[in-house]
Amino acid sequence: MNQTTISRSIETSGIGLHTGVEVNLALKPAPENTGYIFVRTDLDNFEIPASVEYISHCSYATTLMRRGVVLSTCEHLLSALRGSGVDNCFIELDNIEIPIMDGSSENFVELLERAGLVEQKAARRSFQVLEKVEFEQGDRRMSIEPSDRYEIECVINFPHPFINNQSFHFVFENGSFGKEIASARTFGFTTEIETLRRANLALGGSLDNAIVLTPGGMLNETPLRFEDEFVRHKILDIIGDFALLGMPILGKITAEKSGHSVHAALMSKLLKTESAWKIIEDANNA
Ligand SMILES: [Zn+2]
Numbered sequence: 001m002n003q004t005t006i007s008r009s010i011e012t013s014g015i016g017l018h019t020g021v022e023v024n025l026a027l028k029p030a031p032e033n034t035g036y037i038f039v040r041t042d043l044d045n046f047e048i049p050a051s052v053e054y055i056s057h058c059s060y061a062t063t064l065m066r067r068g069v070v071l072s073t074c075e076h077l078l079s080a081l082r083g084s085g086v087d088n089c090f091i092e093l094d095n096i097e098i099p100i101m102d103g104s105s106e107n108f109v110e111l112l113e114r115a116g117l118v119e120q121k122a123a124r125r126s127f128q129v130l131e132k133v134e135f136e137q138g139d140r141r142m143s144i145e146p147s148d149r150y151e152i153e154c155v156i157n158f159p160h161p162f163i164n165n166q167s168f169h170f171v172f173e174n175g176s177f178g179k180e181i182a183s184a185r186t187f188g189f190t191t192e193i194e195t196l197r198r199a200n201l202a203l204g205g206s207l208d209n210a211i212v213l214t215p216g217g218m219l220n221e222t223p224l225r226f227e228d229e230f231v232r233h234k235i236l237d238i239i240g241d242f243a244l245l246g247m248p249i250l251g252k253i254t255a256e257k258s259g260h261s262v263h264a265a266l267m268s269k270l271l272k273t274e275s276a277w278k279i280i281e282d283a284n285n286a
Helices: 075-083 106-115 176-181 190-198 229-245 260-272
Strands: 002-006 010-015 022-029 036-040 046-049 055-057 063-066 069-071 089-093 117-123 125-129 133-137 140-145 150-158 164-171 187-189 211-213 249-256 277-281
Touching: 002 022, 010 106, 022 106, 036 069, 046 063, 046 069, 075 106, 075 176, 075 229, 133 260, 140 260, 150 229, 164 176, 164 229, 176 229, 187 190, 187 229, 190 211, 229 249, 229 260
Parallel strands: 036 089, 125 249, 150 249, 187 211
Antiparallel strands: 002 117, 010 022, 022 089, 036 046, 055 063, 063 069, 125 277, 133 140, 140 249, 150 164
16 A cells, blocks of 8 residues: 545635634645655644644643644544555644534545545555553553554543443445444543633633533433444544544554553654554555
């Protein structure tokens, strides 16, 4: 398999979940070996590559920063790109935050499907995991280990009647991201909203872009998209954050109560452990 990009430019717009700002977004074809590059068209086309080295903070969403220029909440769009098998893409936006759309990756996947993919000349590269690397922080645990495919096993536990213990084992195969993961929405708790707003977060949040849980139920009047939508969304976030490694992964990720900061810590530990990974080219082309 060779690298891919989209066959034409596509555009959408929306609001940022945390900043509440309006933003126009355009996805454009990019040359081989570009990866994903964010382009701030409101700041002289300043570029921020989607890379672990630019992770700035990741409390409620993953924020990148390069030379003081910030780009917030990149994970759902990166998840859609990786999940749809796009290797190279320019992501142009005219504000600080990627639009939240409906809180999932579904709109982005539909856009990518409408654009279509085109195969490029260079062989696809993969990030192959050679040794198990683990990260632990209190009761949060995450590891990545060798596998001949990209798979993620995730367990979450929230003391809420809709969640409690949920686990899901996702295997990357043709179309599996679109069917099992893409439409799972982000979620939050009414008990957190005050704290978030005081920290100037979730300013664009609403029932149109998140599942909002009350202590015993939820505010949304439309049903859940999956009974285990919550753990599926966690996998969506993991795929989006691990897209910052810059290429598809050959490895198995295991996550227990992880979050964006744990994802970032594991990726940085993995990259520092040089014996634990190597970059390979697709065998058909090597
Ligand atoms: Zn998310």
